[in-house]
Amino acid sequence: MAADSAPSPLPEGDGTSRVTARRRKARRRAAGVKAVAAAAGVSLGTVSNVLNRPEVVSPVTRAKVEAAMASLGFVRNESARQLRAGSxxxxxxxxxxxxxxxxxxxxxxxxxxxxxxxxxxxxxxxxxxxxxxxxxxxxxxxxxxxxxxxxxxxxxxxxxxxxxxxxxxxxxxxxxxxxxxxxxxxxNDVLGGELAIAHLLELGHDRIAYVGGPNTIGQVLDRRDGARRALRKAGKPPENLIEITTGALTVAEGRGAGQRLAGLPAARRPTAAFCANDLLALGLLQQCVSLGLRVPEDLAIVGYDDIEFAAAAAVPLTSVRQPxxxxxxxxxxxxxxxxxxxxxxxxxxxxxxxxxxxxxxxxxx
Amino acid sequence: MAADSAPSPLPEGDGTSRVTARRRKARRRAAGVKAVAAAAGVSLGTVSNVLNRPEVVSPVTRAKVEAAMASLGFVRNESARQLRAGSxxxxxxxxxxxxxxxxxxxxxxxxxxxxxxxxxxxxxxxxxxxxxxxxxxxxxxxxxxxxxxxxxxxxxxxxxxxxxxxxxxxxxxxxxxxxxxxxxxxxNDVLGGELAIAHLLELGHDRIAYVGGPNTIGQVLDRRDGARRALRKAGKPPENLIEITTGALTVAEGRGAGQRLAGLPAARRPTAAFCANDLLALGLLQQCVSLGLRVPEDLAIVGYDDIEFAAAAAVPLTSVRQPxxxxxxxxxxxxxxxxxxxxxxxxxxxxxxxxxxxxxxxxxx
DNA sequence: TCGAGTTGCTGAAAGGTTTCAAGAAGATTG
DNA sequence: CAATCTTCTTGAAACCTTTCAGCAACTCGA
Known part of the structure; x- marks a missing residue:
């Protein structure tokens, strides 16, 4: 597998190259409506009309103005437009x-x-x-x-x-x-969390982990609450949910969570994990598989979002789909x-x- | 598996809901530097200085101006700033x-x-x-x-x-x-294509497909050229490359290509495919696996980009990494x-x- | 006390566009 | 032919900010 070191932008032995061309910029001040009006022999107002209400301008005048615009390379200044027009x-x-x-x-x-x-x-x-x-x-x-x-x-x-x-x-x-x-x-994220956990409970799982974080993000909290509610409805104490808090909702954090999970002794390790999004789930999945855990036999995983990559994962991912x-x-x-x-x-x-x-x-x- | 139909935004039986609140907008014209200047009892120029060169304004004046800004909810108008300042x-x-x-x-x-x-x-x-x-x-x-x-x-x-x-x-x-x-x-996309094909040739593949498109995209063409060059270097005619042209570089198009490939009789089917990017490769992979082809035994796949999801795929994807x-x-x-x-x-x-x-x-x- | 230097503030001009009341030219009607 | 409409075009004002030359007041040293 390749090294992770970043290729250097300098012309070094690795073949990366940097070629320089000499050529000076010649940035002249852009032509405005005023210049266009002068070139076309019309007033400012007419140029503006061509721009904003072409139908009120006679075809011949419009053509003159458009020609002038093209030859001067006129580009409307959006700052000025917005300042005046207000929108x-x-x-x-x-x-x-x-x-x-x-x-x-x-x-x-x-x-x-x-x-x-x-x-x-x-x-x-x-x-x-x-x-x-x-x-x-x-x-x-x-x-x-x-x-x-x-x-x-x-x-x-x-x-x-x-x-x-x-x-x-x-x-x-x-x-x-x-x-x-x-x-x-x-x-409805609470409902989503509930669906996920209800599914896992139905499959007979009992030691279930919730992987998500940080807890400042509303989605993370709602999905957790849904998970707890599903447990409650099934007559289990919501404290049973094993919470693994991540620092972000990323694949890398998911891998970190996988590391932690896989490190637990099998007897205490959850048999299922519900992740706050698919990125976490994919990272978790990848790490667990590479550490020798079988999915779903050793660990069932549910993701959230049903992104396109969920279906293409190492083990196609059960997920909560959103429109x-x-x-x-x-x-x-x-x-x-x-x-x-x-x-x-x-x-x-x-x-x-x-x-x-x-x-x-x-x-x- | 769930239906693909989109949930409706209307309050229907599926639980989707739409709640309306009555409350009118009261959009008043925003306060400008002028209003701030008046409120703080200073001139326009001073307000501008507080904004752009606070160090030239005496602390007491600056405090007055800042207080006025806060109480009026002043928000600088970037259009006007840019128009005047030019940047x-x-x-x-x-x-x-x-x-x-x-x-x-x-x-x-x-x-x-x-x-x-x-x-x-x-x-x-x-x-x-x-x-x-x-x-x-x-x-x-x-x-x-x-x-x-x-x-x-x-x-x-x-x-x-x-x-x-x-x-x-x-x-x-x-x-x-x-x-x-x-x-x-x-x-260097040509080199990237070359690396990919050289790798496949080294593994003994002979019937190799190139999946990519549309051919208006430079990357697609360069990678194909690299592929051809690798064949040439190995003493094989570059026409041997079986080209499958896609309409875009997406997972969906990759699945389409997989459908086409898997449909070929085994004797004519390529034994390896090099895809112009990882999305195509992931789609191809997913489709081939679901149609019963084994990867890499029946079909080896090389992607391009080495996006994070490549490593987490159904079969971890060989890919050409870019910085x-x-x-x-x-x-x-x-x-x-x-x-x-x-x-x-x-x-x-x-x-x-x-x-x-x-x-x-x-x-x- | 005077002059020079510093510090802080002022107010008008400028930047490019859109808007709009009003004017000019041409067409139509009685 | 005069009166009335239409159709186009005009030019100045306004949008909000930044810039800059200049002014006032103060400080400091001789």
Missing amino acids: SRILAYLMLDAGNPFFTDVAKGVEDAAREAGLSVFLCNSNEDADREADYLDLLEQQRVQGILITPIDQNSSRLSKLPARGTPVVVVDRAIDDGEHCSVAV RQLLGRTAAELLLDESSNPDHEHQRVTFTPELVVRTSTRGTL | SRILAYLMLDAGNPFFTDVAKGVEDAAREAGLSVFLCNSNEDADREADYLDLLEQQRVQGILITPIDQNSSRLSKLPARGTPVVVVDRAIDDGEHCSVAV RQLLGRTAAELLLDESSNPDHEHQRVTFTPELVVRTSTRGTL
Whole structure:
């Protein structure tokens, strides 16, 4: 297996090369509407009309202006447009972790809906880091984007609730929230956790672990609560749930959890693990398999999200499926409504998750 | 297994719910520097100084201004700032496919480098769609971002070469380009293809398939060329390579290719497949396994990128590894240099890929 | 006490676009 | 032919910030 050391960018023995070309930049000041107007022999207002209301300009004038634009390489200055017109054509989705396919699928739904409405989407990645989240929120507010979609790290952040009052609509994605300030679109995570554990209980498991963290993330807590509730319903004390808290919802953390689990003596080791998301589950699975545990015989695993890779895993993963794209699309539609409909009322939409059973719990019957 | 039908957002029998709250928005016009100046009893210039050069303002005045800002909920208008100051604090990375972990890893490198320089990154997703790519390029140019990092669909697009001349620096990521207009950061894809095929030849394979497409994507072509070159070096005619062209570099297309491959009579079926990326490889793998082919006994598979999921696959995937984060970081650094260093010279940086051998070709020896 | 240097603040101008009331030219009607 | 409509075009004002030359007040040394 290859070494993990990073290739160097310098022209070294490993074949990496760096080729330099000499060529100076010649950045001249861009031509504006004024220059276009002069070149086309019309007024500023007419150029603006060509840009914004072409139908009111006579075809011949329009052609002259368009020719002038092309020959000068005119590029509209969006800052100036936005400053004057007061409106932005941009939506932002601030993701919790761009490396998690769950969120990129949500983003796809957002983009589809935005595109249909003629808007563009900027994606931002907080990477589960509260500072970065805060920085991006400030930036987006300063940019006066049309609205912000966010899967927050901490949905109680005061920053979040201040935004709508100051004029930037915010829709919370993948979290239910009920402060009257935002719309939210979520999946019932408590129910999801319940489904997962009920399934494991039905298969006869008794020593069950819950792998997830950090506990600042709402999804992690809700899914755990669902797990506990399932135990309670089955007449078992919820304290029976063996909790393994991770530092993030990543494959690497999942591998770490696998290390810990596999290290336990077989008699105390759980016979099943429910992970707060598929990344953790995949990492856990990979580590356990490589340490010689059989899945599901020695350890059954349930993931969460049902990302595309779950089905392609070493042992196809049982997982709790969420309507990812629909989540994003619905959120974007709510945001659009909020920013265009004066009678908008905040909504809290909750979808229902669904258990997808595969080999990692059922075996290959 | 669960049905694929999308849950409905309406309050129906499936438990999905939609809760409405009545509450009207009260969007007042935001307070500007002028209002802050009036409230603090100072001039506009002083407020601006507090914002941009706090050290030149006396502590007592600064405190007054900051208090006024806080009480009025002042949010700087970035459009106006940028219009006047002429500079943006934003970098954009226009990705080929945000759903591909390879690109989100590259994005991580970009963000790290940008953050160190005090800039923010907006991610855009062309999703292998030329129209979307064009739209985003227009938008970003109009926004006057500091610079654009892009993994293009077609690196010969005239749009791409026009941007730098008009003042927006562009760095091409994951493609080598030599038109004197951009920096580029790439990995030697021809070599990568060669490594993959050389490995398969060494294992004794003779009927080898190349799975990739569409052929407008440079990476797809280079890797294929590398594959052919390896065959030539081994004294075999490059036409021996069985080409399966896909419509995109996705898991779904990989499954489609698997369907086609598995349908062939065993005597004509390739004994090994080299896929243009790991998503294709994972899809291919999943489909072949579910159709009863054994990997690597019936079909050996080599992927490309070595994304995190490759190692966790049904059969751990042999893959060609690229320095993903370093790619992004280097690109961002080149972009920063271009936009700040008047003596900048365009560079073409090429990294060297590395074969990572796992079970999907080697078996479990 | 005077002059020079420092420190802190001011106010007008500028940046590129959109908007809008109003004007010009041409077409239509009675 | 005059009056009324239409259709296009105009030019100034406004959007909010940053910049910068200049001014006022103070400090310090001789």
